Amino acid sequence: MTIRAGVAGWPIAHSLSPVIHGAWLEAAGLDATYDRHGPQDEAAFRVLVGRIRAGELVGLNVTAPWKEVALSLADAVSETARACGSANLLWLDDGVLRADSTDGRGLMAALQEQAPGLDAAGKVAVVLGAGGASRAAVHALGQAFAEVRIVNRTADRAVRLVTDLQPYTPAALTHQDPDEALEGAALVVNALSVAPRIDVAALGPETVLMDMTYRPLRTAFLAEGGARGHATADGLAMLIGQARPSFETLFGRPVPDVDVRAAALAALEGNG
Template sequence: MTIRAGVAGWPIAHSLSPVIHGAWIRAAGFDADYAAFGPESDDRFRDLIGQVRLGALRGLNVTAPWKEIALGLADEASDTARACGSANLLWQDKGVLRADSTDGHGLMAALAEQAPALEGMGRVAVVLGAGGAARAAVHALGQVFAEVRIINRTTQRAEALIAAVQPHTPARLVQNHAVTDAALIVNALSVPPELDMTALAPDAVLMDMTYRPLMTGFLRAGAARGHTVVDGLAMLIGQARPSFATLFGLATPDVDVRANALRVLGEQA
């Protein structure tokens, strides 16, 4: 019987998750299907989760705007999902609807792949933004860096993020606009950040969590100044790996899913 899973979000038409998971499914050679679901409303999203509870779907990756609701619908959630305040993975396990967040795993995997020389111990990371994506980034980086600074236009949102995440991370989390000593700058904003590149340390690594375009203006400006840059596609693939293992019970096959994703990005562009 075909194992059915997918990704839920709105809008969803341009999601690369089916491309990534589909390549792994074909390489593994087993009977499965991973599709994009586009529930436009809260009620339709809840109906879709009902299909997971019934076993019609093995599980779902979840993207905006349903990540917070996904966490609330779960019977049990991982410590990471609770710390992030959202879930990007829901699945049914012996009648129990479980939730997890693999976004932080994806971020750290992207850094390991594209900035392998980066060392966080005793150093500072800066996260631009204070939304849901920023919260997952702060939680993950807070396990590795000595201090994580949050820069956000609205001070109250940054302070709320710190209050929510600080109990779950050993790092010192602060609202601080200083970037001169940062080893890593992560853009978690949905708009291009306003950042003085001349203030950065020469060895600072720049990462953008978006992948449309793959080389954002932020990354292009950093690369032009000689900084190591990390793109959002590497993070997307990184978060997909543990999701695939959970949904299908298999390790990801050795296949170049990035090449597939880049091809589709080029076609969509």
């Protein structure tokens, strides 16, 4: 019997998740599918989640704009998803619809892979932006760094993020303006959908730069940092990192040892 899973969001045609999971499924030799689902409104998304409850799908990854709705529909929610206020993974477990967020694990996996020299202990991380993407970043970084500073154009939104996440985060969370936030930073993560307005030249030589987007893969932020000798981590590594625990949850087996980054890069080049 074919195992059916997929990713839900809108728009969804650009998603690389089917490429990544498809490569793993092929390598594992599983009779399984991982498809794109594009519910354009909340009602359609709820119908799709109903297919999980009915056993038609084992589960779904969830992307914008349905992550918060996904959390609200679950019977059981992980502490990470509760802290982030959203879920990117839904699955049925013995009749219980569970929700989790694997984005933070993806971020940390990307840093471990592409910036292995980064030492978080006692250090400061800076997150640019206070939207949905930044919440997962702040939560994950707050488990490893001593302090996480949030920089956002709208102070109220950053303050709300700090208030919401501080109870779940051992690190000190603060909202600061860009000039003060960058001082002594070991890591700067761009969680904005646009290029950040910061002075890369003001960063110390050991500062690691990460951009959570992967279109383009080499953003202007990463290109400038790389040209100045900074270690960098990209959003594709994060996407693959968050997909690993999702695959294991949805399909019930370890991720095969296959180069899915090469497949994803080929898809990126083909789609622009």
